[in-house]
Amino acid sequence: MRHVTIYDTTLRDGAQAEELNFTSQDKVRIAHKLDDLGIHYIEGGWPGANPTDQKFFEKIKGHTFTNAKLTAFGSTHFAKTTPENDPNLAGLLAANTSVITIFGKSWDLHATTALGIPLERNLELISNSVRYLNERVDEVIFDAEHFFDGFKHNPEYAIQAIQAAHEAGAARLILCDTNGGSLPSQIAKAMEAVQKALPEAQLGIHAHNDSEVAVANSLEAVRLGATQVQGTINGYGERCGNANLCSVIPNLELKMDIKTIGQSNLPKLLNTSHFVSETGNLRPFMRQPFVGASAFAHKGGIHVSAILKDSRTYEHIPPKSVGNEQRVLLSDQAGKSNILFKAKELGYDLGKNDPTVDKLLKELKQRESMGYEYSVADASFELILQEALGKPLNYFHFQNFFVVDAKREEDPEPFTEATVIIEVKGQQEHTAATGMGPVNALDRALRKGLERFYPELSAIRLLDFKVRVLSGAVRDTGGTASFVRVLVETGDQTDRWTTMGVSHNIIEASWQAVVDAINYKLFKDDSRRSKKS
Template sequence: MTNVTIYDTTLRDGAQAEELNLTTQDKVRIAHKLDELGIHYIEGGWPGSNPTDGKFFDEIKHHTFENAKLTAFGSTHLAKTTPDKDPNLAGLLEAETPVVTIFGKTWDLHATTALGIELPRNLELIANSVAYLKARVDEVIFDAEHFFDGFKHNREYALEALAAALEAGADRIILCDTNGGTLTGEVGEAVKAVAARFPGASFGIHAHNDSELAVANSIEAVRLGASQVQGTINGYGERCGNANLCSVIPNLELKLGIGVIGAENLKRLRLTSNFVSEIANLRPFMRQPFVGSSAFAHKGGIHVSAILKDSRTYEHVTPQSVGNVQRVLLSDQAGKSNILFKARELGYDLDKNDPTVDRLLKELKQKESMGYEYSVADASFELVLREALGKPLDYFHFRHFFVVDAKREEDAEPFTEATVIVDVKGQQEHTAATGMGPVNALDRALRKGLERFYPRLGEIRLLDFKVRVLSGAVRDTGGTASFVRVLIETGDKTDRWTTMGVSHNIIEASWQAVVDAINYKLFKDESAEA
């Protein structure tokens, strides 16, 4: 099997995705993370096309990379000029990257309609641009734009365009499914034709995902001889995105046995995926194959029972091979195996015949029917588990809370005050606090009453707060009287945890989640000191 290199275009093609915006420093940080992953080529952008890309190439000259070659991207020279006078080619050379990638038209429709030139002139643009650059840089890659559409409409001309690039000195030609509409069988037919026409030539694949086939088309091209795959982390890209390298790489490594980035680097894949999402300020796609948080999550009791015996029963690869973890979810579909797995994960060794397991399973299913979702709130589940085991927490006892919300003028911020009464270590604490809304006021009032007894509560911070309206929950009356589920993510100096509350009253649901968050912090600290 041919050695395969990975060409990442997250910083250029991926940055064209809707809602994705990267600063120069964002691009620098991502480039280093891609280098750590073992990516072979990193396309930094199009010099001169925008200020961010220009600043990136100026900045990146001062950085070194262990594995990756930096690449600048552009087009063939303008039809009205010559390569030595073309500002685009000049910008590519000014970037001073060891590799330059240019795209040219290989679909006759684009040459005659988009560029408005004769077909022979288009071949000249390709040949002249490649030859000019090859005389000045180490490596030139030619992206055959719209190759598969061109191949379908005028096969001979599309192949002539490839020949023009290769004869001019292109080190590699890339077959681009620019519209993303080519079926996998069609990709195979075209790749076979290219391999037959240009034996020994190095070629690759650049697939877009408009038909949800970018990964499949990339793998098919490799199977038939392609030596490079171009794509992006998480499949980011214009319209429906590009070939997702987070799926392409493990499929090549684990399914086809091609050592692309190596087994050790492959374990960094999920970390890299999440890193890029975080830098791009986009939420990771939980159902993304291989690296998503749900990729190895099991909910059905029968599934869990099976994976406890042999994970191969419901996992096509080991989660650890791509840096992921196996997860067991708790829901109304859970069985005893789910309870035993989660309890063991938290350090509680239960026997399947322990009546606690049956009792806890019944309680979880009842609460799930009300809208609780313990699969996303592990901290709340552990508190429920301890209560079922007869080990409830006893740090404080609730007596009363009272919340006042008032808005006195149309443009003024509402005023919120909360009063809380709790019993703590034999004393009754009666505290009040104002806040930015009722939940914040309640949280501040409760902590105000507790921090004198538990000073380390001052370490915790609210990291995320989510409210979801539940449809179909028990006693759901619909509309503004619907049940709501509140999820709170809390963190301290070392950990982060999620708690939950459910009620038709959003303040009560929030109170439940806040109380669980504080109880869990106190329990965690006590366990660490024990």
């Protein structure tokens, strides 16, 4: 079995993505997460380029890694200096890593235009820098920046550039598609030419995703002999990102029979993907292959019926092999199989001929035509399932709510007050509360009337609130009178759940979602108490 090393540049190249910011401590935590995943090389950043990277290399000194080699990244020495007195190379050595990666220009355009130096001098920068560092660290990796663009315009010079690095002692030559404009066929043509010119060299690939083929280009390079793939977790990176290691790794391991981090580590992929997203304060991408929440989600009734018989019918790999799970969604495209699967997942064993299934399917399709989307609100679905089973929840009875919003010219913010009348355990509760907007005021007034009877409600918090204007819903009049869907994510000390409301009135839709969230909390607590007794 062939072995390919994985070089992660999330902390440097990935951190250049728009909206992504890591602190030095974030980078330390991610580095250890990548080491646990089994990554072979972790590029920590460019020492001296910015305060965050500088602090990272200071903080990481003394830390030990089980699988990974920490790598410092920088450029060849400046054209007006020598390696011995170059501040960039000095900074790389000061990072005290056993591996250093430097990039150099392999496109003649960059040498003459970006650097403004003769082509021969550029080759000297590469050779001098690699040789100088190679005498002082265990391993030097050379990133041939813009290699594939350089190869298209001047293949002879592009190969001369990597040959200079190879002869100076670079352990690996990484061919970079820096602009992300190459296609797999062009990667193949260049790889074959390099292997012919430098048959003993260890080659790698560093692909950007500007043409949406960074993963494909990386796999093609490996197929043709590359022994290292550089990329980032979730494909983060400048512009359109880098090759996504969360796709590269399982494709190599599960489909090309090439060992990378080892199949025993593959189930850690999803957790690592989410860890990096959350640390960077970004939501995970639902439709990301392999590790996205939708990667193994099934909506159509025919699909669900088939996967219940054999998951291979609509899944290209077992979800658990990458730490993911199979999900069945509920929608107006759902069939009985969807209902049965979802009910079983929630702990309800329903027979295919159970009248509850037909009743629930009819109700589901009717509600979805109005704009409800139960595939994203499992808690609201479980509540309507209870109703269909003849077990409606009666924690309180709604009678009235009244909301007032007012703003005068001199007021910086509107004043909001909500009044709620409910009946709880035979007693009428008439409460009022102010809030930061109508939803907050309603929530506070409702809880004020309920917490005396259900003190556990004091533990729940609204975590997320989303509003979407719906088009094409039943009775939709369009414009500002359109129906809206409100999704509310709520949590307590142990769980998180999502509920939903739909109406042309945003206050009413929000009320529905908040009421469902409270009912679900009380229902789950009751269920836990019943199981214990």
